[in-house]
Amino acid sequence: MTPKPDGPPPNPNPRKPVLALPPGACDAHCHIYGPFDRFPLPPERSFTPNAAPETALRRLHDHLGIARAVIVQSQGHGLDHRPLLAALTEGAGRYRGVALLKPDCTEGEIAALDAGGICGVRFNFLTHLGGQPDLAAMRTIIAKVAPFGWHVAIHVAGHDIVTQEGFLGSIAAPVVVDHMARPPLAEGPDGPSIVALKRLIDTGRVWLKLSGADRLSVAGPPFHDALPIATSLARHAPERMLWGSDWPHVNLRGPMPDDGDLVDLLTEIAPGSRERQLMLVDNPQTLFNFA
Template sequence: MSATDGAGTEAEPAYAPLCLPPRTPTRAPDFALPEGTCDCHMHIFGSRADYPLAEARNYTPQLCTLEDYLAMMAHTGIARAVLIQPSVYGTDNRAQLDAMARAPELFRAVVVVPPETGDAALAALHAQGVRGIRVNARNPGGLKLEDVPRLAARIAPFGWHIQLQTALERLAELDDLFAAVPVPLVVDHFGLPDPRLGTSSAPFVNLLRLLESGRLWLKLSAPYRASRIGAPFDDLLPLVEALVATRPDRLLWASDWPHSELWDAMPDTADLVDLAGRWLPTDALRRQILVENPARLYWA
């Protein structure tokens, strides 16, 4: 599972350093995921010969194939998953769509499309299993926030949502924009909060308000992108408890496999599964967040 194993051998540009590869699964999690658990955020990175990377990118991924992910599913007990278009492919969704086509019963997808994409093309994507579009405000190469109103009106008839990756502080600035959007908003990775600010900070209180309104869904994912102390990410626990107490019916869980944009340390996905068991202390919460919520958002 390396960048040179079919992914290309050229030197990586300084602005897009090569990420660490994901760990090879070696153990099953201690926490037994409920039957039907959905991983709501993961990526496939294919051969660069087949799926060239965009020049406008800030990292270079390792080769991480569908077979690699299926092996991880088998080790962890994940039943199905949502393929998320990564920024390094821009609007070329083929790597995710091709993976989904090989196991359509296991996957849904969230893509990045040009604003001028026609209705027939959107309908074809829906038939393949696409259920949303992604706006990544952190990385280059994707949709811009100003594209959201136009695209939201176009995707609403399909029951899709808009998936957003941005810092928590930006959500308040975007409140007026998303108030007028006629589709659900799904925020990645807790909204990338600073846990040192606690649950009473203005950005987090605003997040709880949006969550309470029902307009927003939130992914409990990639704790290593928000924690300031590292594994087992105990500084995030008060935030998780506040989120679960507010609207557990609007929360999703994800592995963020293969954990791209990491250069120093790579988490064990089994540890992240075990962390979900600690975050969600009851069987009812586990089934709701790991199984029922994603079924409503992606498979209904």
């Protein structure tokens, strides 16, 4: 029997966005969970998600006009990558993946993940996802995936991006910062977290996901209070920006965001068609090596 989920399921009926996304648009940050009859949740998970299988993700993306996606392994499934690998197979080139690894992972294990369509490894710095990882362990993992050309995804919040700026700037691999680094909203686009983030982006090795506006927002839907930060970052380096839905929006207590609202925020985050082409098509094509 599957345990009771920690939060509500995603919005089952998101509206159709007004914005028509360009052909080949990519959701650079989403997750899947289940089906639980095939892939039971592991006991060592940090939270219990609702079922959100690849079939539901595909329906959502077809509804929103999204052609490609990067599925990020989540603490909900722990180190069991079978659901992710199955989704990558079912997607037949539509998806790429990001893994969670431990320092004792072997070259053979990484090679199998790579062959399955995984192209990055993620590290969480958030307390509810395990807290700050050991930097020496991170360096070990990064060195192991380097021969495969993987990127390094970083999930930080608050002033973590300031604290870790030196370390992140030392990583030779492409670095992708999730959810705009989840800075303190009250500090606005000129706060220390955004200044540090822009410095990292200016190295040319750091990319940013303009996702998680709903997590930054204090006012709630349609999350316009997150726009000053998002637009400042988008204008700073459009050639380093990505966008993600963050579906199915785990670890929220509600109300759950409407994914149509999140897509339509792009009309203000990146009002020009060229900026959206970069963010949604060209940049993910380059970074994630879609066929």
